[in-house]
Amino acid sequence: MAIKYDFHMHTKYSDGKSTMEENVKEAIKKDLHIIAITDHGPGHLVYGIKERDILKLREEVNDLQRKYPQIQILLGIEANILGADGKIDLTDLVEENIDILIAGYHFGSRPSKFCRDMRIHMYNLLGLKIKYFRNKIVNENTMALINAMEKYNIDVLTHPGDKGKVDIDLVAQVAAKTGTKLEINERHTHLTVEEIKIAMKYDVKFIISSDAHFYEHIGVYNDALNRVKEAGLDLRRVVNYEGDK
Ligand SMILES: [Zn+2]
Numbered sequence: 001m002a003i004k005y006d007f008h009m010h011t012k013y014s015d016g017k018s019t020m021e022e023n024v025k026e027a028i029k030k031d032l033h034i035i036a037i038t039d040h041g042p043g044h045l046v047y048g049i050k051e052r053d054i055l056k057l058r059e060e061v062n063d064l065q066r067k068y069p070q071i072q073i074l075l076g077i078e079a080n081i082l083g084a085d086g087k088i089d090l091t092d093l094v095e096e097n098i099d100i101l102i103a104g105y106h107f108g109s110r111p112s113k114f115c116r117d118m119r120i121h122m123y124n125l126l127g128l129k130i131k132y133f134r135n136k137i138v139n140e141n142t143m144a145l146i147n148a149m150e151k152y153n154i155d156v157l158t159h160p161g162d163k164g165k166v167d168i169d170l171v172a173q174v175a176a177k178t179g180t181k182l183e184i185n186e187r188h189t190h191l192t193v194e195e196i197k198i199a200m201k202y203d204v205k206f207i208i209s210s211d212a213h214f215y216e217h218i219g220v221y222n223d224a225l226n227r228v229k230e231a232g233l234d235l236r237r238v239v240n241y242e243g244d245k
């Protein structure tokens with residue numbers, strides 16, 4: 001396996017099905033060198049962690065790190081991009097306790113500004129079936145991602161374009177400027193081949209993630225790698241790829 005680290009996976013602390021230790025053991029088995037445990041941020045109304053849980057997560061990661069020194073274990077969160085202003089659910093307590101910040105847009109997150117951002121959720125939900133709504137909300141979705149990247153030090157923008165259509169050309173231009181890595185997610189179909197082709201015109205870095213919700217899915221990147229190949233993306237631009245390039 002040429003992907004040596006995975007910076008996006010969930011555990012039972014949010015909507016994952018496995019424990020942190022099961023994830024760690026699987027990552028060791030699959031010969032990964034570094035993993036980041038990235039449960040959903042507290043702004044998700046259904047499966048976000050409670051803000052104070054971050055202390056428990058920190059302690060558990062520290063304990064596991066002592067027990068399994070052969071792998072580096074980072075603690076992160078997958079923050080929710082809450083609205084068109086780019087606000088995310090990163091509190092001081094969470095920020096002080098994490099090593100890495102990844103962020104993406106999800107349904108079910110608490111709006112930053114109620115009417116404006118509920119409209120975004122509603123249009124994106126309707127947009128799953130109806131093209132009119134999908135196209136009508138592209139601008140707001142794009143601004144949400146761009147503003148988030150400009151406001152915060154986000155390491156990885158997760159599954160851009162999933163759950164809400166974005167102008168990937170504009171997103172990629174800003175990601176190149178802020179140094180935010182664009183994710184090619186194994187579990188979701190984004191970035192798609194078409195989106196990779198557009199983003200790769202700019203000086204953007206890419207990362208492949210499992211977004212595993214079950215330990216066995218860690219270290220499996222078939223679909224993501226196929227998309228990279230189909231788009232003709234140079235593997236040297238995928239930061240966690242260490243195989244033959
Ligand atoms: Zn996500």
Ligand SMILES: [Zn+2]
Nearest residue numbers: 008010078211
């Ligand atoms: Zn995720």
